[in-house]
Amino acid sequence: MNLYKIIFSAIYIILLFFYFFSETSGNLLKRSVNKTALSTMFFSNFIFFTFEDGIQISPINVASFIAITFCFLADIILLFNFVKGAVAFSIGNIALSVYAFMTLAKYNISLSLVWWSAIIFVVVLGAYLIAIYLLRMNYKKYGIKMVIYLVTVTLNGSLGVAIFATCNDFNAKILGLGFVLFMLSDYLLVTYKIYRKEKWILRSNSGLYFIGMLLITMSFI
Helix, strand or coil: CHHHHHHHHHHHHHHHHHHHHHCCCCCHHHHHHHHHHHHHHHHHHHHHHHCCCCCCCCHHHHHHHHHHHHHHHHHHHHCCCHHHHHHHHHHHHHHHHHHHHHHHHHCCCCHHHHCHHHHHHHHHHHHHHHHHHHCCCCCCCCCHHHHHHHHHHHHHHHHHHHHHHHCCCHHHHHHHHHHHHHHHHHHHHHHHHHCCCCHHHHHHHHHHHHHHHHHHHHCCC
């Protein structure tokens, strides 16, 4: 299993390296093929380990399946429509949040022990909304949809910090770290869309997102 993880991760990172260039090349076909390959890899990795011992239907498995499936679909949709892709991601993010709450329950960690994650949520989201106002970011095109999107990803990120900090299991910590990277990547994507279109922002977004998704799907092992 360790050999599989090494080989899989190596191929994944190589594809991600090439995506840093295809994403900003202006060639939609090249970008689409590269991104689809990466998304298919993390999705197939999730499917393989989730159903390795047969199909086991439970609330936590259903939540994870919905989450990863919609993240995969959103990746493809984003190639052609940002708003529709963001809606798909929001559904995936909500399912990820449900999965995060279930993960905490799985490790017998009550919400009263991670109350401080609510402070992280408020500070991160509040700081960015203030930045939007002060820097006069062009958010009006997306309106309330963007705010809802940021709420969902911030909830994931704050829960990810809680999971990482309180769960002793290694796979749980990988999951928590993946959530945090996912949140950071989405904030960069929103910044790219409404404030400053620079290649380093887009590449940083992709790097954090795909590494975050790799960690999340690896946590199911």
